Amino acid sequence: MSSKRLYKIVKTFLQFGLDELLPEKYLPWYARIARRSLFWLRNKHRDKTKAQRFRLAIESLGPVFVKFGQMLSTRRDLLPDDFANELTLLQDKVPAFSGQEAEKIISTAIGANTFAETFINFEQTPLASASIAQVHTATMLHSDGEQAVVLKVLRPNIEKTILADITVMSFFAEIVARWLPDGKRLRPVEVVAEYKKTILEELDLNREAGNAIQLKRNFSQGRDSDKVLYVPEVYSEYCSKNVMVMERIYGIGVGEIDTLHSKNVDMKLLAERGVEVFFTQVFRDSFFHADMHPGNVFVDATNPQDPTWIAIDCGIVGTLNREDKRYLAENFVAFFNRDYRKVAQLHVDSGWVPSDTSVDEFEFAIRTVCEPIFNKPLSEISFGQVLINLFNTARRFNMEVQPQLVLLQKTLLYIEGLGRQLYPALDLWQTAKPFLENWVKEQMGVKAVFNKVKDNLPFWNEKLPEIPDLVYDYLKTNREAQRLQLSTLKQLQRQQQHHSKKVTILAVIATLAICLTISFT
Known part of the structure; x- marks a missing residue:
């Protein structure tokens, strides 16, 4: 965990007065001393509510925290309404990175020759820029002519940045879980883990391309083909982990x-x-x-x-x-x-x-x-x-x-x-x-039963010829199992009888010994 990044986050939280979310009486003595020793970091936004200060702090910490806040805004089962409502105001507007660098990343992913031969009029100024990726427009040449497309490219080194910030989030989540009165109910550690899983999935544009293709296929069948929901065409042959090409x-x-x-x-x-x-x-x-x-x-x-x-x-x-x-x-x-x-x-x-x-x-x-x-x-x-x-x-x-x-x-x-x-x-x-x-x-209903039978017909059609053999094998196995059980039972009976004889003999010997002892005395 970067100490510089950790200090910036602590500084931001204190300057927005978020330490008030952790009542001092619940903090150990060393935490209270540490808080008071940072006397130059005081709440500069006393005129705002706690929910507003929380949202502003998230915004100032950058795109990874903003995206986390957006996800958190949907967890109304965990947050008070005022906090959830404030977090819905978070805007994911992030400055773009260099268009030349974006073109270089795309060219490397697709292949320099393929990129030069297939894509023309590449616009280095992005059409849109977000926390994880940005989008550029171009014209794609193919057998049917020209097609306006957009190329989505991940920000360079974004995975490293995200993992570093998630480490810090996990650190604070453990503090909240331990010291906040409502920490267990809020389940902050689990929430951060859920966010980590979600955002890491978004870092694989092959996964997004596959999802888009599936969604398009679902709404491209039947009488309402693409009438209710349209999903842009994805050109999967040019997609990779960090680049995705689709219809504009x-x-x-x-x-x-x-x-x-x-x-x-x-x-x-x-x-x-x-x-x-x-x-x-x-x-x-x-x-x-x-x-x-x-x-x-x-x-x-x-x-x-x-x-x-x-x-x-x-x-x-x-x-x-x-x-x-x-x-x-x-x-x-x-x-x-x-x-x-x-x-x-x-x-x-x-x-x-x-x-x-x-x-x-x-x-x-x-x-x-x-x-x-x-x-x-x-x-x-x-x-x-x-x-x-x-x-x-x-x-x-x-x-x-x-x-x-x-x-x-x-x-x-x-x-x-x-x-x-x-x-x-x-x-x-x-x-x-x-x-x-x-x-x-x-x-x-009845239709459901019919459809289930119809769906399973290929399976039963395959298994039907095997049923006589399966029945015969079952009966044979069952008969052999019964023989084995009977044999085991007889063996146990013999062992029990043998054991009973031994006990009887020992009892007789013991009785004789007692009688002889009594006689001689």
């Missing part, structure tokens, strides 16, 4: 509401399609883009009455297994129907809360939190907030953090926020309920 898209940022209105985009349809995108990814494909913030989402308004969502930056994706997906869908439907008993039972059955949890008490806790929400008009109810309330309540009953559900919660909050921004009257419940009810029927 020309969309309107989803946050540019005035522009969308000026083009007469059907905002209601666009918002509803956002909901459809989310539930289709989660419940149909079990593979969802987990970083759909406004910077990664655009709108194709070529036909304003038939708008299409465009998603980029697939570095973070989430998946759900079949059981999680089924339990989640049933939870949503039970919430729609205000069946809190079923919600509580589903949490126990899924293993999300301990098996010895009192279903009655859990049901009462869920009703207490959620019933007031239903007194509001449906259009005023936040679907994401209901999910947060559910997780917070479940945590009181020792529900362990489910990483796949945290990503899901984050994505749902993004989608709902975008949907309500586009169309404030969006009724997420009414839009989602038919989709979920149909999905549950398909998974649990």
Whole structure:
């Protein structure tokens, strides 16, 4: 750990008064002395709240901490609302590194000759610059002609910088876990470990390319081919760990509401399609883009009455297994129907809360939190907030953090926020309920049984000829096992009989000896 970097972080924390988050009475004597000895590092922002100071400190520490703060803002199950709301204001705007250096890195990754022959009009001034990578535009030559593309390139030595900062974060996480009154509940060590895993995955652009290809394939099939969500084409032959090449898209940022209105985009349809995108990814494909913030989402308004969502930056994706997906869908439907008993039972059955949890008490806790929400008009109810309330309540009953559900919660909050921004009257419940009810029927009804049998037919077709042999082998093995057991049993009986004879003889001898002794006395 760099002592210089550590000093800068400590200095920043103290100058923003973040030491107040660790009450002095909980600190050991040596920590209190150390704090007072740094008399020149005092809080310079007393006019701001603790949450504001925390956000400003994160911003001043650079891109790695900013990205960590963005991730932390989604963990509303751990943070107070004021801290979570402040962290959502973090902007990942980072100065670009040299365009010449970027071109050199790309040329080396692709191959100097291939790069020179395939890519022309490379723009050294980046189109966008973020904490981990930056994007440059170019024209790609191929057999069909020219194609406008963007080339994403990782910042040089970024992995070294990230690992160094994560080491410092882990150091402070252990301090918080040990000394903060609420340290155990906040689980800071686990949160930093989760962040480390996520950000290191983002450092492999081959992984992002694979995710984008999968997501595009999922939405390029069926009657709505690419109508709901469009994912730019990835040119995987030119991709590597630190460079990614993909089609350039020309969309309107989803946050540019005035522009969308000026083009007469059907905002209601666009918002509803956002909901459809989310539930289709989660419940149909079990593979969802987990970083759909406004910077990664655009709108194709070529036909304003038939708008299409465009998603980029697939570095973070989430998946759900079949059981999680089924339990989640049933939870949503039970919430729609205000069946809190079923919600509580589903949490126990899924293993999300301990098996010895009192279903009655859990049901009462869920009703207490959620019933007031239903007194509001449906259009005023936040679907994401209901999910947060559910997780917070479940945590009181020792529900362990489910990483796949945290990503899901984050994505749902993004989608709902975008949907309500586009169309404030969006009724997420009414839009989602038919989709979920149909999905549950398909998974649990007669059609589901038929589909399961159909899906397993190739397996059974392969195994069917082997069944007579398997039955014969089983019976033969069972018969041999019975013979072996019978033989073992007889041997044990013989041993027992032999042992009994020995005991009898010894008993007779002992009796005679006692009698003789008595006679001679």
